[in-house]
Amino acid sequence: MATYPTIVIxxxxxxxxxxxSREIQAxxxxxxxxxxxxxxxxxxxxxxxxxxxxxxSLDADTSVECIYKMKIIDPSIPILVSRENVPFLSLEGVPxxxxxxxxxxDDAEFRRAMGSALKHRTQHNSRPDYPIVVGxxxxxxxxxxxxxxxxxxxxxVLITGETGTGKELIARSIHYHSHRCGGPLVKISCGALPxxxxxxxxxxxxxxxxxxxxRNKPGRLELAHNGxxxxxxxxxxxxxxxxxxxxxxxxxxxxxxxxxxxxxxxTRVVAATNADLRKKVKEGLFRKDLFYRxxxxxxxxxxxxxxxxxxxxxxxxxxxxxxxxLRKDPLQVPTKVIRHFNAYHWPGNIREMENAVxxxxxxxxxxxxxxxxxxxxxxxxxxxxAPDKSVLLPKWEDEKIGNLIGQKDFSLKRISRNYxxxxxxxxxxxxxxxTQWNRKRASEILGVSxxxxxxxxxxxxxKP
Numbered sequence: 001m002a003t004y005p006t007i008v009i010x011x012x013x014x015x016x017x018x019x020x021s022r023e024i025q026a027x028x029x030x031x032x033x034x035x036x037x038x039x040x041x042x043x044x045x046x047x048x049x050x051x052x053x054x055x056x057s058l059d060a061d062t063s064v065e066c067i068y069k070m071k072i073i074d075p076s077i078p079i080l081v082s083r084e085n086v087p088f089l090s091l092e093g094v095p096x097x098x099x100x101x102x103x104x105x106d107d108a109e110f111r112r113a114m115g116s117a118l119k120h121r122t123q124h125n126s127r128p129d130y131p132i133v134v135g136x137x138x139x140x141x142x143x144x145x146x147x148x149x150x151x152x153x154x155x156x157v158l159i160t161g162e163t164g165t166g167k168e169l170i171a172r173s174i175h176y177h178s179h180r181c182g183g184p185l186v187k188i189s190c191g192a193l194p195x196x197x198x199x200x201x202x203x204x205x206x207x208x209x210x211x212x213x214x215r216n217k218p219g220r221l222e223l224a225h226n227g228x229x230x231x232x233x234x235x236x237x238x239x240x241x242x243x244x245x246x247x248x249x250x251x252x253x254x255x256x257x258x259x260x261x262x263x264x265x266x267t268r269v270v271a272a273t274n275a276d277l278r279k280k281v282k283e284g285l286f287r288k289d290l291f292y293r294x295x296x297x298x299x300x301x302x303x304x305x306x307x308x309x310x311x312x313x314x315x316x317x318x319x320x321x322x323x324x325x326l327r328k329d330p331l332q333v334p335t336k337v338i339r340h341f342n343a344y345h346w347p348g349n350i351r352e353m354e355n356a357v358x359x360x361x362x363x364x365x366x367x368x369x370x371x372x373x374x375x376x377x378x379x380x381x382x383x384x385x386a387p388d389k390s391v392l393l394p395k396w397e398d399e400k401i402g403n404l405i406g407q408k409d410f411s412l413k414r415i416s417r418n419y420x421x422x423x424x425x426x427x428x429x430x431x432x433x434x435t436q437w438n439r440k441r442a443s444e445i446l447g448v449s450x451x452x453x454x455x456x457x458x459x460x461x462x463k464p
Contacts, residue, residue, distance in 0.1 A: 005121060007032040008047050010039070010066050011055025020053060023110050037062050040330045041320040045073045051117045053080045056104040060085045064136060067099070068317045072324060075130035078117035080110075131172040134317050135310040139302040143170065150297045151177035156249065158294045159272040161301030163436040164351030167272040168232065170299055174270055175228040183227030186220050191233040191438060199241060205257035221254055224267040233436075234294070235275030235286065246290045269294070274436065304346040304353060311341050314350065318357035328361050337366045344373055347433040374426070425460055428453070437464045 007024055009032055011017045017034050024032050033047045037058055052070045054063050063085045070077050076098060083101045098120055102113035133144055150157050151174050159167045168187070175185045188202055204219030221229060237245065248254050249269060253262040271294050280286035304311070315333060323330055346352055356373065360366050431442040443453040 005050035005118065006048055007051045007053060008035055008044065008049040009033070009053045009055060010035050010037055011053075011057060012037055013055065013057050016055050016057060020055060020104070020110075023107060024053070024114065026107075026111070037066055041069050041072060041324045042327070042329070044069060045324055049073070049077065050121050051078050051080070051114075054082065056082045056084075058082070058085070064313065065316055068132070068134065068313070069320050071132050072317070072321050075132055078120040080113050080117060131169050131176055133166070133169060133173055134314055135307060136313060137307040137309045139307040140310060143299065143301065146297070146299045147173045147177060150174050150299065153297070154178070154180075154268055155296045156268070156294050157270045157297045157299060158277075159270065159299045159301060160277070161272075161274060162303050162349055163274050163433060164349035165301035165303055166350055167274075167301050168230065170301060171228075171230045171270045171272060175230075175268075178228070178268070180227050180268055184224055185228050185230060186224035187230045187232060188220050189232045191236040191436070195238050195241065199244075200257055202241075203244070203254055203256055206260075216256075219256065221248065221265055221267065222256075222263065225265050227267060229267045229269050231269065231271040233273055233275075234271040235273035235277055235280060237286075239285075239287065242287045242290050246287060246293060249290075249293045274434075304349045308342060311353075312338070314353060315341065315357065318354050319361065322358045322361040326358075326361055328364070331361050331364060334366060337369055340369055340373065340375070343375055345375075347430055352433070374422075424456070425462075428456060428460065428462065432457075432462070432464075 009017050009020050009024075011020065011034070021032055021034075032053075033049070035044055035047070049070070052066075054066055058066065058081075063081055067079055067081070070079055078098045078100055080100050080102050083103050100113045100117050100120070103109050133140060133147070135141075147170060157171075157174060159170050161167050172185060175181060188198075190198065193201060200217075200219070202219050202221055204217050204222055207216050231245075234245075244254070248265070251262075252266065253264045255262050277286050277291050277295075281288050281291050304314075315338070319331060319333070322328070341353070348355075356369060359368065427446060428442070431445045432439070435441040435445065439453055439457070440450055443450045446453060448456075
């Protein structure tokens with residue numbers, strides 16, 4: 001008995017839907033499901049589609065939103081879309097992954113596109129971990145172009161950018177679009193482990209290499225053989241470990257701790273950091289030769305404040321994603337929330353926005369946005385600055401000052417105390433966001449002792 005794929009037609013015109021349904025049956029499928037462009041993602045997910053067909057009446061913006069909905073349900077799903085929208089969707093003639101452009105009025109072309117989609121479905125099947133880079137801004141288009149170019153070349157890539165900008169997503173995209181996509185993608189987080197543990201985690205060890213080494217253990221580097229090794233926060237590596245990584249890049253070989261011979265390894269290295277490696281090189285904190293070995297292709301992940309045109313699309317994407325994940329009904333976004341998102345500085349970048357939307361979907365409430373994401377801490381003149389010791393001074397509006405003056409226990413001392421407390425909280429949150437909650441580095445930025453910072457974090461009930 002033949003097994004037919006589940007095909008969903010997303011179209012608002014019923015006559016067009018009926019015609020497409022007949023064409024799909026003529027292409028070899030027995031039947032298909034129908035959906036409106038505004039259908040909630042939970043309804044679309046219940047259909048469990050193998051292929052999506054976006055009807056010709058959908059404009060480019062609606063097509064993008066529908067594409068992302070389907071990619072949330074299944075990142076590798078093939079999608080047919082009108083050729084008229086392809087220039088908007090594509091990048092140098094290469095559209096989204098798994099997108100099949102079609103001229104709907106040409107029946108023969110439609111059947112060919114359906115055949116191409118069926119072939120794509122057979123080759124890729126469902127891949128829930130497939131990375132999707134969300135956005136249509138010029139900055140994101142440039143990133144997609146660099147990913148496309150870097151993927152075809154088996155050389156090292158250095159990804160830089162602030163915390164929360166999606167550096168790991170870019171690394172995963174490079175891996176999954178390369179010829180190594182069938183191999184493993186192994187991640188090493190240099191800032192997560194002390195140096196002595198990091199070395200054994202990366203290179204592995206032989207039995208008896210040290211106390212407690214009761215068996216041979218392969219390291220992350222060995223596990224990445226025939227795949228991609230993603231080194232996150234490589235700027236935190238100590239100089240001795242930098243020398244070892246340099247040897248791996250030059251010789252394609254390494255030795256386990258306690259080992260007596262080198263092991264060859266065939267892996268591609270993609271590194272990421274939120275640090276200024278050129279500055280570290282000048283300060284003697286990072287090896288110049290390793291920097292040049294890593295910086296063959298450089299990709300800079302833009303901050304969210306530099307790609308604010310993507311905020312509406314990201315908001316729609318995260319709402320759909322967490323409505324599906326948390327099994328929640330669609331959540332409306334008040335206009336004032338959208339205005340707030342557009343005005344906010346986003347020190348935590350896309351990660352901060354994603355967490356805010358996830359929280360709103362879970363709580364079914366947006367009020368926390370105005371109390372915890374204060375616009376007073378916006379720094380419009382500091383677009384790409386690295387963390388520094390500048391004080392973030394809150395700007396109080398007249399209405400807020402008037403409310404304090406109108407309270408019974410009003411005093412200048414109380415206003416001063418509240419103002420200083422807000423400035424301190426903002427400065428600490430900013431430093432922690434810039435350093436990805438590395439408290440030691442944040443204390444250095446703020447010019448206080450590590451213990452003092454820990455006490456203030458506890459007093460202010462701050463959490464990542």
